[in-house]
Amino acid sequence: MRSRRSRGAALAMLLGAMAAVVPGCSSHRQGNVTFHDPNMDFSLIRSVAVLPFSNLTVSPKAEDRVREVFMTMLQATGATYVIPPGEVARGISRSALSNPVTPTTEDIVRLAKNLDADVVVTGSVLEYGEVRSATTTANVITLNVQMMEGQTGKVIWTGASTKGGIDASKRLFGGGGEPMNDVTADAVNDLLHRLFE
Amino acid sequence: MSVLFAAALAVVSAAAAMQDPAVPPAPPEVIAVLPAENLSGAEAPMDAIQAALRVALQDRGLELLPEENLAGFMNRQRLRYVGGLATEMGRALRAETGAMAVLVSSVDLFEQDDPPRFALTARLVTTGEEPRIAWMDSAAATGDEKPGFLGLGHIADVGILEGRVVETLADSLAASLSTAPPAAIETEDVPRRYRPRSLYRAPADTPQAAPETTAADAAAAETPVTAPPPAGEPAPRRVAVLPFANDSTAKNAGDLVTLEMVRQARLVPGVEVIEPGVVREALLRAHLIQEEGLSLPQADLVRLLLEADLVLFGDVSLYVEAWAGEPEPEVDFSARVLSTRTRQAVCAALSHARGDDGAWFFGLRRVPTARLLTARLARGFVAGCLDPAQEERP
Numbered sequence A: 001m002r003s004r005r006s007r008g009a010a011l012a013m014l015l016g017a018m019a020a021v022v023p024g025c026s027s028h029r030q031g032n033v034t035f036h037d038p039n040m041d042f043s044l045i046r047s048v049a050v051l052p053f054s055n056l057t058v059s060p061k062a063e064d065r066v067r068e069v070f071m072t073m074l075q076a077t078g079a080t081y082v083i084p085p086g087e088v089a090r091g092i093s094r095s096a097l098s099n100p101v102t103p104t105t106e107d108i109v110r111l112a113k114n115l116d117a118d119v120v121v122t123g124s125v126l127e128y129g130e131v132r133s134a135t136t137t138a139n140v141i142t143l144n145v146q147m148m149e150g151q152t153g154k155v156i157w158t159g160a161s162t163k164g165g166i167d168a169s170k171r172l173f174g175g176g177g178e179p180m181n182d183v184t185a186d187a188v189n190d191l192l193h194r195l196f197e
Numbered sequence B: 001m002s003v004l005f006a007a008a009l010a011v012v013s014a015a016a017a018m019q020d021p022a023v024p025p026a027p028p029e030v031i032a033v034l035p036a037e038n039l040s041g042a043e044a045p046m047d048a049i050q051a052a053l054r055v056a057l058q059d060r061g062l063e064l065l066p067e068e069n070l071a072g073f074m075n076r077q078r079l080r081y082v083g084g085l086a087t088e089m090g091r092a093l094r095a096e097t098g099a100m101a102v103l104v105s106s107v108d109l110f111e112q113d114d115p116p117r118f119a120l121t122a123r124l125v126t127t128g129e130e131p132r133i134a135w136m137d138s139a140a141a142t143g144d145e146k147p148g149f150l151g152l153g154h155i156a157d158v159g160i161l162e163g164r165v166v167e168t169l170a171d172s173l174a175a176s177l178s179t180a181p182p183a184a185i186e187t188e189d190v191p192r193r194y195r196p197r198s199l200y201r202a203p204a205d206t207p208q209a210a211p212e213t214t215a216a217d218a219a220a221a222e223t224p225v226t227a228p229p230p231a232g233e234p235a236p237r238r239v240a241v242l243p244f245a246n247d248s249t250a251k252n253a254g255d256l257v258t259l260e261m262v263r264q265a266r267l268v269p270g271v272e273v274i275e276p277g278v279v280r281e282a283l284l285r286a287h288l289i290q291e292e293g294l295s296l297p298q299a300d301l302v303r304l305l306l307e308a309d310l311v312l313f314g315d316v317s318l319y320v321e322a323w324a325g326e327p328e329p330e331v332d333f334s335a336r337v338l339s340t341r342t343r344q345a346v347c348a349a350l351s352h353a354r355g356d357d358g359a360w361f362f363g364l365r366r367v368p369t370a371r372l373l374t375a376r377l378a379r380g381f382v383a384g385c386l387d388p389a390q391e392e393r394p
Helices: A002-025 A062-076 A085-095 A105-115 A168-173 A180-196 B002-018 B046-059 B067-077 B087-097 B158-178 B215-220 B253-266 B276-285 B296-306 B370-385 B388-392
Strands: A034-036 A047-050 A119-133 A136-149 A155-164 B030-033 B099-111 B117-126 B132-142 B198-201 B237-241 B271-273 B310-320 B330-339 B344-354
Touching: A047 A062, A047 A085, A047 A105, A062 A085, A062 A119, A062 A136, A062 A180, A062 B198, A062 B310, A062 B330, A062 B344, A085 A105, A085 B296, A105 A119, A119 A180, A136 A168, A136 A180, A155 A180, B030 B046, B030 B067, B030 B087, B046 B099, B046 B117, B046 B158, B067 B087, B087 B099, B087 B276, B099 B132, B099 B158, B099 B253, B099 B370, B117 B158, B117 B253, B132 B158, B132 B253, B132 B370, B198 B370, B237 B253, B237 B276, B237 B296, B253 B271, B253 B276, B253 B310, B253 B330, B253 B370, B276 B296, B310 B370, B330 B370, B344 B370
Parallel strands: A047 A119, B030 B099, B237 B271, B237 B310
Antiparallel strands: A034 A155, A119 A136, A136 A155, B099 B117, B117 B132, B198 B344, B310 B330, B330 B344
């Protein structure tokens, strides 16, 4: 009788320990850092110029891919008009931006005037590609986006999102992660959801 | 004196060139078969494929321009680009050889190793005042697509696939010349997995009504390939498909997606796709280089040079053919349509699919090659972006 009780207690302790440890193992990061300028009326935004993103990863062309997904999904919301990337490239050239991925306030104002854009978006890809933990691999993306008002160059919205990666269930039970395309779309969707909320 | 002699020689040689007995005028309805372009990224027996295509067409009663005549024309005109037909070249070809149309073809996929794979795309372009696409089709085959019981249907010889694909295309061309044009694209046919993952489409860009044409105008027009629309009916929207940028690791992936977009866009009712050779000629003449897509002044230029209502362009980010190390093909591209009239993007989409998307047990419904996957994705894009019927659907 005593042994059965002690076995039950041991099982309960084991389950309790697992419950405490499993969340600690999780590396599923939900980056939900967002800033909204309370004085900005986002419904007035009619046209958006999305500048080339900076790439802080080792994956070549990751910034182009993520920017393309961001532009198309933003346009697909139907809430605003996204200026075509070729026209943005021409605007960058005409505005003589020395570094379009990290423009100054003056650069933003000049570019927005040239392109007739209400706001300008910049972004950085911080993580893009496969992560590995023991035998488990999965795709992960971390994306950081800022929106600046065209007239003043002031930051009116920022958002960061991390999607994918290896979570506790993948670590315990194995299985690959989502394809890179789906992870990218998830992250952009998350950002757009927070932009329009 | 020597100057006079040189001038006389030039006049005589010019006259001789005009009446060259070695180049007899071909009878009407003759088709010139241009050498096939190799877009497969692999070594392929292009001469053998070309010969097989010629034989298949001749077997169906089509009259072809003799190879020597075409080679002579290509030498005289210094014609090296065989991926399309430029306006000037079309006029010269008709004037010098009498060929009424040109067959432009490309080998899109060639793999000898087991399982072999082969894909061919071809289009018939009329010569004359403005080259127009009269027919276009594509066919692909793989050795393992129908293995059957105990793998008895497995094909290990790429030559057998070549024969099948060439016969399929020759049948399609012969049928198009003898019967009605192919049925218009049915957007309901596009399965959900091949529709764009993300799609923006602007409200309908209403086509302009066709101007009334007089009898004199009609007489002045040189044998139009397609009958002009009746007065009052909307004129077809002219679509220029610009070469897609290739950010993938696959060679010629941009060209393959561009060709497929041309083929699919042709099937949309009320759309006239400009021959890619004409588009290329205009881009070269205007020194138009797309940096990250088309800018608005460039769109204006395209409208001016090609009279295009819509410009379709994009970027291929992933094009993976199924090889030994990569079991499933995968294609990913983004595309945009810009209206030259409104100077605005009227459509933007992201398309992505893998060969095993939606596949059932034993690989049922699996798409075996990236070439076929591209065709389905392009159909999904075109149906979503260009088909007016799609606009009315909820």
